[in-house]
Amino acid sequence: MSRLTDTNVAIANEIIARYPRPKSALIPLLHLSQEQNGYVTDAAMKHIAELVGVTPAEVLGTASFYEMFKFEPVGKYVINICGTMSCALMGSEELLHHAEHRLGIKAGGTTADGLFTIEHAECQAACTEAPCLQVNYRYRFRMTPQQLDALIDDLAAGKLAEEIPPHGTLARVRQHIPADRSVGAVPPEAPGQEPAWMNGKAAL
Amino acid sequence: MDERKGRAVTGTYAHAAGFIAGDRPKIVTSRFEYADSHTLERYLATDGYKGLRAALARPAADVHEEVKNATVLGRGGAGFPAGTKWGLMPQGNFPRYLVVNGDESEPGTYKDRLLMERDPHQLIEGCLIACYAAGLTRCFLYIRGEMATAQERVAAALNEAYAAGYVGRNILGSNFSVDIVLHWGAGAYVVGEETALIESLEGNRGMPRLKPPYFPAAIGLYGQPTIVNNVETLANLPWLARNGAEAYTAIGTKTSPGTRMVAVSGHVKRPGVYEIVNGTTTFRDLLYGDEFCQGIRNGNKLKAFVPGGGSAPWFLPDQLDLPFEASQVGPAGSMLGSGAIMVMDETTDIPHAALTLTRFYAHESCGKCTPCREGGTWLERILTRIVEGNGTDADLEQLIEVGTSICPGDFPHASSERLGLGAVPFPYKMTTICFVGPSAYAPVNSALTLFPEEFAARVTTRNRIPVTAVGGE
Numbered sequence: 001m002s003r004l005t006d007t008n009v010a011i012a013n014e015i016i017a018r019y020p021r022p023k024s025a026l027i028p029l030l031h032l033s034q035e036q037n038g039y040v041t042d043a044a045m046k047h048i049a050e051l052v053g054v055t056p057a058e059v060l061g062t063a064s065f066y067e068m069f070k071f072e073p074v075g076k077y078v079i080n081i082c083g084t085m086s087c088a089l090m091g092s093e094e095l096l097h098h099a100e101h102r103l104g105i106k107a108g109g110t111t112a113d114g115l116f117t118i119e120h121a122e123c124q125a126a127c128t129e130a131p132c133l134q135v136n137y138r139y140r141f142r143m144t145p146q147q148l149d150a151l152i153d154d155l156a157a158g159k160l161a162e163e164i165p166p167h168g169t170l171a172r173v174r175q176h177i178p179a180d181r182s183v184g185a186v187p188p189e190a191p192g193q194e195p196a197w198m199n200g201k202a203a204l
Numbered sequence: 205m206d207e208r209k210g211r212a213v214t215g216t217y218a219h220a221a222g223f224i225a226g227d228r229p230k231i232v233t234s235r236f237e238y239a240d241s242h243t244l245e246r247y248l249a250t251d252g253y254k255g256l257r258a259a260l261a262r263p264a265a266d267v268h269e270e271v272k273n274a275t276v277l278g279r280g281g282a283g284f285p286a287g288t289k290w291g292l293m294p295q296g297n298f299p300r301y302l303v304v305n306g307d308e309s310e311p312g313t314y315k316d317r318l319l320m321e322r323d324p325h326q327l328i329e330g331c332l333i334a335c336y337a338a339g340l341t342r343c344f345l346y347i348r349g350e351m352a353t354a355q356e357r358v359a360a361a362l363n364e365a366y367a368a369g370y371v372g373r374n375i376l377g378s379n380f381s382v383d384i385v386l387h388w389g390a391g392a393y394v395v396g397e398e399t400a401l402i403e404s405l406e407g408n409r410g411m412p413r414l415k416p417p418y419f420p421a422a423i424g425l426y427g428q429p430t431i432v433n434n435v436e437t438l439a440n441l442p443w444l445a446r447n448g449a450e451a452y453t454a455i456g457t458k459t460s461p462g463t464r465m466v467a468v469s470g471h472v473k474r475p476g477v478y479e480i481v482n483g484t485t486t487f488r489d490l491l492y493g494d495e496f497c498q499g500i501r502n503g504n505k506l507k508a509f510v511p512g513g514g515s516a517p518w519f520l521p522d523q524l525d526l527p528f529e530a531s532q533v534g535p536a537g538s539m540l541g542s543g544a545i546m547v548m549d550e551t552t553d554i555p556h557a558a559l560t561l562t563r564f565y566a567h568e569s570c571g572k573c574t575p576c577r578e579g580g581t582w583l584e585r586i587l588t589r590i591v592e593g594n595g596t597d598a599d600l601e602q603l604i605e606v607g608t609s610i611c612p613g614d615f616p617h618a619s620s621e622r623l624g625l626g627a628v629p630f631p632y633k634m635t636t637i638c639f640v641g642p643s644a645y646a647p648v649n650s651a652l653t654l655f656p657e658e659f660a661a662r663v664t665t666r667n668r669i670p671v672t673a674v675g676g677e
Contacts, residue, residue, distance in 0.1 A: 018383070018385045020299075023408075024407045026407035027349075027388070028387065052407070062407055062408055062409055065392060065410060065570075066410070068391035084514070084563075085470070085561050085564075086311070086312055086546050089470045089548065089552065123309060123310070123393075125313065125350075126222065126314060126317075127313070127467055128467055128476050137349075137351070138353075139353075170349070171352055173355075173359040177372070178367070180373075183341075183372060184383070185342065185383075188299060188426035192298025192299040193298060195298070195341055196379040197264055197336060197378070198339045200263050202260065203379055203380040204257065204261045
């Protein structure tokens, strides 16, 4: 079941309708498929190609550029440990080595039980809280090896399921534009007129 | 009673950790201390959407003029004034778009993430004012893929704002109509470059476009006139629309008015994100001031600092008294960039520290321009060899040769009294379309130029030294 489900097709069509050209929806739809399956499958990319009106190769071409899309199964929890300057200055290399020892895998690897993947990540925009990491893109700040051990224990015991969804789920709130409020997307080729409010008068 | 008193921004709101308030003027962070700062209810209770109302009560051209007069400098890195940028669009070509650059990923930088998480309505209001003033007919708000909480907060805020009539058709009952579409990325630093952002938004690989045209204002999204503005830039507009250009320019200096958010990280006692007065605050104020970082950890000596995000050439203690003013920082050999300072104390292993930045840029090269694609990787490999103790004298020369193929001529660097060295002013020349390639070389050049003895020692000692021990102070 790696094509998009009917529910997700409905969400996908709502997203596509917001863009003047459907191809713009590619990245959001790839995220949606990853949310459904945990990673981006070939069947999902084919399905997205149909929905957007491009070839499957074009979908792969775009998807393969972006780091967050995984093309084979990864752990339920992907732990990204930042290694850029501010975190490195505050000891992130030791943190990554500790994680590798603790889980018995190298950065980029996944544990045999399919629970954890660890990655050496680049700057995650929490530099004053170094060293930082993200679990499925949820932050943990000023981490020590002891705190990392506790985090791994909690994740394995399912204690953080509410805060940290399985890999693939990004934002749990979706934008919804009500039909009666929407201006709507028009193709850029349509001859455009100067907007009504640019008439030199106040709008209110 | 002031609900803000004693409200700690920790615990459940730990995603806002890092921001440190003070008694300074606050233009964009005034709501950060409220635990519910991201809700419409709190926003409306604290002057929310009053700037939009004030703007709509005037002709669009007047509002554009006001933004021009306020000299709202772009906060994304280049510092180009927003009002001037809006004026670069060709007349009569519609539709035209606003693309909000929330793809914040410059090493050391995070202010846009806080602005999106803590005050999403302020950003939405800023987008609306920009669309009204510049006649933009659709807005795409592009948030970095890794920022899940920011995506949730902005989505929730947009849903609230649509329901309440602030966004969409006939806003506040006027003839002003614009949709704001939330878009999110999937992990690629280079997409922060505005033409790469547009490519990504079109559903393509995020590679910067060939220039000219130099500004997407002429040819941007779907080939139409497009304004790309940074999150912090737009977040300034509601305050400006409420208080006017005169009040805005009364803060800071004539050429750098207002405030800006600066993240200071690394070896300081109190790392944090601060909203500072633009133009007058100096690096010494920030690193040593009581209301800011309170000095270097453990009373150590300052060795060097990166003044404007990972791409910026490094500064030494010699440059501490420079203010946050582009016209002074440029001639001194660096740039203010995206408002991020990374501080290295005397214990720092300089070549290794440079490697952590060069590795970043080598990793993030999109591969379009050969000097960056090949050169970045070469720089990373050679530097790794040196840091691991396997480097030779020839490697040091090779670093400069590769760097010069990305940036021909003298590369900007700071002056050093210790070395009897004069400054080479910013900017650099480049053989690449965008700044990713030069940014891979900037840390290498700074480290080599300002700390040559650490490289000389390294190519002979053959011992690997970690950047520093685990832990804070």
